[in-house]
Amino acid sequence: MKLDEFLRLNAPEELALMTGAIADACITVWDSIPTKSGLLSSTNPSGETQKAIDVFANDLFAESIVATGCASEVASEEMSEPAEGKGPVSVAMDPLDGSSNVETNNPLGSIFGFYSKKLPTSGRNLLGALYVTYGNVITLTFTFGKGVHRFVAVRDGPKMSFELLGVNLVLPEKPEVYGFGGFRSEWIPPVRDFVDSLEGRGLRIRYCGTFVGDYNQVLSRGGVFAYPELVKRPKGKLRILYETAPMAFLNEQAGGYASDGRRNILDLQPASLAETSPAYLGSAALVKELEGKVSSG
Numbered sequence: 001m002k003l004d005e006f007l008r009l010n011a012p013e014e015l016a017l018m019t020g021a022i023a024d025a026c027i028t029v030w031d032s033i034p035t036k037s038g039l040l041s042s043t044n045p046s047g048e049t050q051k052a053i054d055v056f057a058n059d060l061f062a063e064s065i066v067a068t069g070c071a072s073e074v075a076s077e078e079m080s081e082p083a084e085g086k087g088p089v090s091v092a093m094d095p096l097d098g099s100s101n102v103e104t105n106n107p108l109g110s111i112f113g114f115y116s117k118k119l120p121t122s123g124r125n126l127l128g129a130l131y132v133t134y135g136n137v138i139t140l141t142f143t144f145g146k147g148v149h150r151f152v153a154v155r156d157g158p159k160m161s162f163e164l165l166g167v168n169l170v171l172p173e174k175p176e177v178y179g180f181g182g183f184r185s186e187w188i189p190p191v192r193d194f195v196d197s198l199e200g201r202g203l204r205i206r207y208c209g210t211f212v213g214d215y216n217q218v219l220s221r222g223g224v225f226a227y228p229e230l231v232k233r234p235k236g237k238l239r240i241l242y243e244t245a246p247m248a249f250l251n252e253q254a255g256g257y258a259s260d261g262r263r264n265i266l267d268l269q270p271a272s273l274a275e276t277s278p279a280y281l282g283s284a285a286l287v288k289e290l291e292g293k294v295s296s297g
């Protein structure tokens, strides 16, 4: 089944239109990585300076989403003020997650959260969440609050289009992988102890340095991803509105659980657009166990 048809049958109208716009824009972003990322020269054939790929991705996604007429605002770390629109939905995005992976050709991603209230707001006001993986294939994984669904980009004549890969994805029963960001020596002790126990339980380390890529493995294979509380960085690294709340919402829809170490990430009330928190997400039993250890110190 094609994405357009699936959205027509299964998505609220505004989310369907914005998802369609993101699907088109992400193909252009992916197409532009070699020329706009610094992999090739930073000037184009006419001698104009190219924008960095993350700024390019930001501008293209923001313009495409605003053009649907469905967004009231589009916020991202790349913009000092959100882009304004005339629709009802607030969109928070990380337009190019893991941009330091460009040079090594490791996975990249994009994350979008669709909120019913003005930003900043709690993840409880998410209507939907979507992430793109730019790996060996491009996938769109999303939820509108009724299951998690995935599409893959395939060539369709001169264009690319998205075909259904799976509906109602759930985290596998048996967890297989883990990936934790930051330096081990800086993790708080309960995190270090927990990670030390994982290999004895049969989990393998898988870490590519992109939240989207690392979480995507957890969704497919079961396990836990974290950017934990660090001794000198108690609020972690990942941004609540742009990154962790949308992924927490999607993860919950896939049967998982996401915590900041003390509570459900969806219950956090960020005071600013760029507020960060520690993030632990994946298979519910593992994350609840880790939350218990972190919260009791």
Ligand code: AFP
Residues within 6 Å of the ligand: 096, 097, 098, 099, 100, 101, 180, 181, 182, 183, 209, 210, 211, 212, 227, 237, 238
């Ligand atoms: P970049 O966008 O600078 O590559 O950072 C990616 C990221 O925000 C997130 O995608 C990763 O999970 C995390 O940083 C990795 O951070 P560490 O390199 O500290 O593990």
